[in-house]
Amino acid sequence: MAETEFNWHDDGHVIHVRLEKDSVSVVSGLCPYGGRKDTPCYHEGINGCVVNYVVSMYGIDVNVGVADAAGTMPISWSYGGNSWEIDSATCWIIPNNDPNFATWAENERLSNQEKSNG
Numbered sequence: 001m002a003e004t005e006f007n008w009h010d011d012g013h014v015i016h017v018r019l020e021k022d023s024v025s026v027v028s029g030l031c032p033y034g035g036r037k038d039t040p041c042y043h044e045g046i047n048g049c050v051v052n053y054v055v056s057m058y059g060i061d062v063n064v065g066v067a068d069a070a071g072t073m074p075i076s077w078s079y080g081g082n083s084w085e086i087d088s089a090t091c092w093i094i095p096n097n098d099p100n101f102a103t104w105a106e107n108e109r110l111s112n113q114e115k116s117n118g
C-alpha cells in the first residue's frame with residue numbers, strides 16, 4: 001500500500017463477495033445513499049455512486065485490505081481524482097474489519113475526540 005494520505009469514508013457502504021475455488025468476485029455493492037447526488041460518493045462522470053462503479057468494474061482488485069473474502073463486507077472507501085472523469089480517478093476500498101484498518105480507524109476516532117474535547 002502506497003504511503004499516500006487517504007481520506008477514508010466509513011459511511012455504510014457494503015459489498016457482497018463470493019468465493020469460487022481460488023478466485024473472489026464481487027457480487028454487488030450497496031450504497032447507503034442509493035447513488036443520490038450531494039453525497040460523498042456521488043460522481044458526476046458516471047452519475048452515480050463511485051464505490052459501486054469501481055467494485056463492479058474492478059471487483060476485489062480495488063481492495064487494499066485483508067478480510068475473510070466471503071459474504072457481506074462492510075467497507076470503507078477512498079477516492080482521489082477528477083469528479084468528472086472516472087477514468088482518471090483512483091478509488092480504493094478496505095474492509096472495515098481489516099486488522100490494520102480497524103486499528104487505524106480507532107486511532108482516528110480517538111484523536112478526533114481529543115480535538116473536539118480540546
Ligand SMILES: [Zn+2]
Nearest residue numbers: 031041049051
Ligand atoms: Zn455510494
